[in-house]
Amino acid sequence: xxxxxxxxxxxxxxxxxxxxxxxxxxxxxxxxxxxxxxxxxxxxxxxxxxxxxxxxxxxxxxxxxxxxxxxxxxxxxxxxxxxxxxxxxxxxxxxxxxxxxxxxxxxxxxxxxxxxxxxxxxxxxxxxxxxxxxxxxxxxxxxxxxxxxxxxxxx
Amino acid sequence: xxxxxxxxxxxxxxxxxxxxxxxxxxxxxxxxxxxxxxxxxxxxxxxxxxxxxxxxxxxxxxxxxxxxxxxxxxxxxxxxxxxxxxxxxxx
Numbered sequence: 001x002x003x004x005x006x007x008x009x010x011x012x013x014x015x016x017x018x019x020x021x022x023x024x025x026x027x028x029x030x031x032x033x034x035x036x037x038x039x040x041x042x043x044x045x046x047x048x049x050x051x052x053x054x055x056x057x058x059x060x061x062x063x064x065x066x067x068x069x070x071x072x073x074x075x076x077x078x079x080x081x082x083x084x085x086x087x088x089x090x091x092x093x094x095x096x097x098x099x100x101x102x103x104x105x106x107x108x109x110x111x112x113x114x115x116x117x118x119x120x121x122x123x124x125x126x127x128x129x130x131x132x133x134x135x136x137x138x139x140x141x142x143x144x145x146x147x148x149x150x151x152x153x154x155x
Numbered sequence: 156x157x158x159x160x161x162x163x164x165x166x167x168x169x170x171x172x173x174x175x176x177x178x179x180x181x182x183x184x185x186x187x188x189x190x191x192x193x194x195x196x197x198x199x200x201x202x203x204x205x206x207x208x209x210x211x212x213x214x215x216x217x218x219x220x221x222x223x224x225x226x227x228x229x230x231x232x233x234x235x236x237x238x239x240x241x242x243x244x245x246x
Binding site: 039058059060061063064065067068090101102123126127128129130131132133134135144145146147148149150151152153155 | 171173174175178219222226238241242243244246
């Protein structure tokens with residue numbers, strides 16, 4: 001099947017992430033497996049710098065972020081041509097602990113096709129090149145979280 | 156003669172700031188007239204001079220021209236939309 005006919009969803013949203021709806025949209029009659037990664041706001045961090053989080057405030061450079069999400073999806077299809085559907089969604093705004101903030105889902109005919117790796121690649125890549133930032137607000141004040149990846153030419 | 160004229164045309168660009176860069180700039184966006192053929196490096200130097208609050212940020216800022224990452228030697232195209240922001244931290 002041509003990849004242009006395969007479902008690819010990418011969006012920045014202020015609305016709740018609807019997992020069931022997204023997975024339904026990337027499920028074909030030939031699909032037998034979906035690998036889904038979702039990240040949520042962690043209220044209590046114990047690894048590394050132990051601290052508590054009241055909420056995270058996300059912002060995005062929306063048109064560029066959606067273009068870069070499309071690029072991540074294209075990279076996934078290039079590396080794992082067997083992937084059928086891809087959904088990449090980042091929620092923005094003020095988000096409280098336990099709230100899902102991001103979703104990457106990939107579907108394929110079977111689970112042993114690289115579908116887990118594809119979803120893992122998707123979230124790792126999103127955290128490198130998709131222009132979204134979060135400000136962490138906790139009992140001791142607020143702080144912008146900055147990543148450490150410097151994109152290269154052509155990314 | 157047309158070739159010479161190009162040198163005098165100013166380029167109207169739109170700058171968009173995000174996250175820490177916006178906080179330091181104190182504004183979300185700016186419209187600027189810059190000389191044609193200015194590079195990203197020239198633009199960063201200009202902003203460091205004109206907006207002292209941005210001086211430190213300009214050393215590590217990421218720059219996007221029309222939604223694509225751009226680097227110091229790139230020429231800022233006509234009517235460009237320039238995004239300036241720290242390394243991303245989504246997810």
